Amino acid sequence: MSISSLRYARISCAALLTAVAGLSGCTVGPDYRGAPDVAHGAAQAGAFVRAPSAGVTSAGHAPSRWWESLGDPQLNALIDAALQNNSDLHAAQARLRESRAQLQQQRAADMPKVSADAAAMRMREPDLSGLQSLEQNSGNTQNSGQTASTSHGQGPLQLYSAGFDASWEIDLFGGTRRAIEAASAQAEAVNADLADTQVSLAAEVAQAYIDLRSQQQRLVLANQSAQLEQKTLDLIRQQRERGVVTDSDVERQTTQVENTKATLIPLDEQITESLDQLAVLTGQAPGALDSELSSQASLPLLPASVPVDDPATVLKRRPDIRAAERRLAASNAQIGQHEADLFPKVTMLGFIGSNASDPGHLTRKSALTWLGVPYLQWDLMDFGRTRGSIRQAEASRDEAAAHYTQTVLAALQDANNALSRYGHQRESVARLQLIEASADRSATLMRQRYEAGASSLIDLLDTQRVQFSAQQNLVQGRAELLNDFVSLQKSFGLGWASAQ
Numbered sequence: 001m002s003i004s005s006l007r008y009a010r011i012s013c014a015a016l017l018t019a020v021a022g023l024s025g026c027t028v029g030p031d032y033r034g035a036p037d038v039a040h041g042a043a044q045a046g047a048f049v050r051a052p053s054a055g056v057t058s059a060g061h062a063p064s065r066w067w068e069s070l071g072d073p074q075l076n077a078l079i080d081a082a083l084q085n086n087s088d089l090h091a092a093q094a095r096l097r098e099s100r101a102q103l104q105q106q107r108a109a110d111m112p113k114v115s116a117d118a119a120a121m122r123m124r125e126p127d128l129s130g131l132q133s134l135e136q137n138s139g140n141t142q143n144s145g146q147t148a149s150t151s152h153g154q155g156p157l158q159l160y161s162a163g164f165d166a167s168w169e170i171d172l173f174g175g176t177r178r179a180i181e182a183a184s185a186q187a188e189a190v191n192a193d194l195a196d197t198q199v200s201l202a203a204e205v206a207q208a209y210i211d212l213r214s215q216q217q218r219l220v221l222a223n224q225s226a227q228l229e230q231k232t233l234d235l236i237r238q239q240r241e242r243g244v245v246t247d248s249d250v251e252r253q254t255t256q257v258e259n260t261k262a263t264l265i266p267l268d269e270q271i272t273e274s275l276d277q278l279a280v281l282t283g284q285a286p287g288a289l290d291s292e293l294s295s296q297a298s299l300p301l302l303p304a305s306v307p308v309d310d311p312a313t314v315l316k317r318r319p320d321i322r323a324a325e326r327r328l329a330a331s332n333a334q335i336g337q338h339e340a341d342l343f344p345k346v347t348m349l350g351f352i353g354s355n356a357s358d359p360g361h362l363t364r365k366s367a368l369t370w371l372g373v374p375y376l377q378w379d380l381m382d383f384g385r386t387r388g389s390i391r392q393a394e395a396s397r398d399e400a401a402a403h404y405t406q407t408v409l410a411a412l413q414d415a416n417n418a419l420s421r422y423g424h425q426r427e428s429v430a431r432l433q434l435i436e437a438s439a440d441r442s443a444t445l446m447r448q449r450y451e452a453g454a455s456s457l458i459d460l461l462d463t464q465r466v467q468f469s470a471q472q473n474l475v476q477g478r479a480e481l482l483n484d485f486v487s488l489q490k491s492f493g494l495g496w497a498s499a500q
Contacts, residue, residue, distance in 0.1 A: 027174025028343070029336015032181075035325045036401055038408040043311050050416035052423025056308045063307075064497070066489040067206055070300035070482075074293075075209050078282060082205045083198060085283025092190075092197040099187040106183040110176045112168035112348075117161075120359075124156040162362055163353020163369075170348065175340025178333045185330035192323035195496035199319060202495035205281050206486045209300075212274035214479030216296040218472050219267045225468040226260045232461045233257050299478055302485060308419070309492065311412065318411050318493030324404040331397040338389040344378035411491070418491040422484040425477070432470070432477040439463075439470035 042049070047058060063069065067079050083089065171177055233253045239245045275293055276286035315321055352370040354362040361367055379386070446463040449455040489495065 026172065027177055027336065028339040029174070029178055030332060032329045032332045035328055035404050038405045039412060042412055043315055043408070045311055048308070048311055048412075048416050048419055050420040050423075051308060052419060052426065055306060055423065055426050056419070057305045058308055058310070061307065062309050062489075062492055062494055064494055066494050067202060069303045070206075072209075072300040074297070075206060075300055078209060078278060079202050079205050081282040082201055086201055086281060087283060089194075089197055089201060092194040096187070096190050096194050099183075099190040103180070103183040103187045106176075106180050110171060110180065112166055114164060114166045116164050118163075119159075119161050121159040122156055123158075158357050159355065160357070160359050160362060161353060161355045163351060166348075166350040168348045170346045172346060173340040173343045175337050178336035178340065182330040182333035182337060185326045185333060189323045189326035189330065192319040192326060195319035196323065198496040199490055199493060201281070203486050203490040205278065207483050208274055208277045208281065210479050210482045210486070212271060212278065212293060213297055213299045214475055215267055215271045215274060217299070217475045219264065219271065220296060221468050221472045221475065222260065222263050222267060225465055225472075226257065226264065228461050228465050228468065229253070229257045229260050232458055232465075235458050235461070299475070300482060302478075302482060306422070306485065306488065311415070314415055314492050315408060315411060319496060320493075321404075321407050321411055324400070324407040328397070328400040328404050331393065331400040335390060335393040335397060338386065338393050341379070341386045341389070344376055347375040347377070349373045349375050411493075415488075415491040418484065418488040422481070422488050425481045425484045429474070429477045429481050432474045436467075436470040436474045439467040443467040 067075055169176070233250070233256075236245055236250055236253050240247065240250050275289055278293065279286050279288045282289070309317075350370075350372045352368075354364075354367040355369060356362050356364065356367040443460075443463045443466075446455060446460050450457060450460040
């Protein structure tokens with residue numbers, strides 16, 4: 001090749017690269033303009049429509065570690081252990097690492113691919129001198145006494161080569177950029193999924209712990225009630241022997257005693273289940289927490305007032321909404337990723353290397369070889385496969401938009417229902433407290449009458465049984481209120497920390 005031809009080739013290659021660089025700024029497909037505006041009036045209101053008039057406040061910011069407001073160190077330790085050791089959380093963390101690795105791979109796809117190779121070859125040609133001698137002897141029988149000349153085979157051939165191969169697909173129409181955009185949004189969605197797992201896990205541990213303490217207290221009260229009823233039965237039997245009461249009175253009290261004792265069995269079973277549930281949630285085998293939690297303890301203390309953020313803040317914080325929005329962004333980017341397949345693809349191929357028969361000559365200028373080639377590829381006839389992929393991506397985007405809308409509406413419903421349940425249960429507990437206080441006063445008055453000889457022991461035991469029943473109902477009501485408090489924090493999207 002002449003010097004002028006070489007210069008022309010270099011100029012043409014530079015012009016092609018300049019044109020490619022100019023085209024690479026083009027990105028096909030729709031640009032993402034954010035999620036649809038859902039329930040704008042309700043989302044931008046100053047407060048939730050179902051917020052109770054008492055027990056909540058809009059002042060301040062709701063704490064992320066809401067369980068610390070319950071003042072129970074054992075509950076705090078259990079939730080911290082679950083956030084460290086729970087297998088579902090570990091699986092969510094693994095999915096996050098996987099999605100980030102996929103994003104890294106997608107970003108690397110936009111960079112040149114370079115590989116190095118080296119080879120050494122050694123070959124010996126066959127020795128044909130014997131065959132040549134036979135041919136000469138058969139062709140010249142008269143000079144048989146003459147010695148044939150012997151030709152020796154050449155020495156071994158050697159070839160050494162080393163070089164670099166490079167290829168780079170120019171992102172002319174932004175297909176790779178859209179793929180990176182989709183992978184980035186998907187990784188952010190998986191990150192939000194991890195936060196949602198943390199929210200659900202903290203709430204599940206707290207509710208299991210509240211159930212355990214409620215069951216333990218109710219079991220103690222049920223045992224005390226069974227003992228009182230057994231004493232009443234013993235007295236009625238004594239009265240039957242004296243002919244004061246009939247056999248039907250004895251049987252009626254016997255039924256009451258057995259019914260009360262029957263309630264002890266499911267309570268004991270529920271305690272076992274709660275202990276095992278807490279053990280598994282904290283990443284331990286069933287029975288691992290028996291020695292630590294089997295002793296009875298009081299319920300956590302509910303804070304006097306619960307801080308409640310406005311709807312816009314809650315919707316912005318909830319991980320499930322952020323995950324739905326990021327998946328919508330990923331689906332939108334995938335449309336452009338498929339639209340880029342309608343256009344040509346240009347790949348720059350290059351090679352630079354050195355070939356020589358001696359390893360020491362590989363660095364010589366005369367041994368250097370190089371090659372640079374633009375490679376154009378365009379699927380002119382794919383019989384609608386690409387456009388089918390585009391329509392599929394558009395349908396996926398529409399589905400993701402509908403899912404986002406439903407997620408926002410469900411979040412508003414979840415928060416409003418949780419606020420409503422919490423407010424009504426507060427009223428219910430207030431009523432149960434009045435009932436329990438009345439039962440306590442009645443039991444105190446009946447004891448005074450019994451000690452003064454104005455009432456019988458049976459009347460006193462019956463009043464105490466009513467007192468224990470009121471106490472059991474109050475314990476169960478307080479546990480339900482605490483569980484409603486936990487559900488309220490979960491509906492606010494509280495309980496997660498950013499993943500590093």
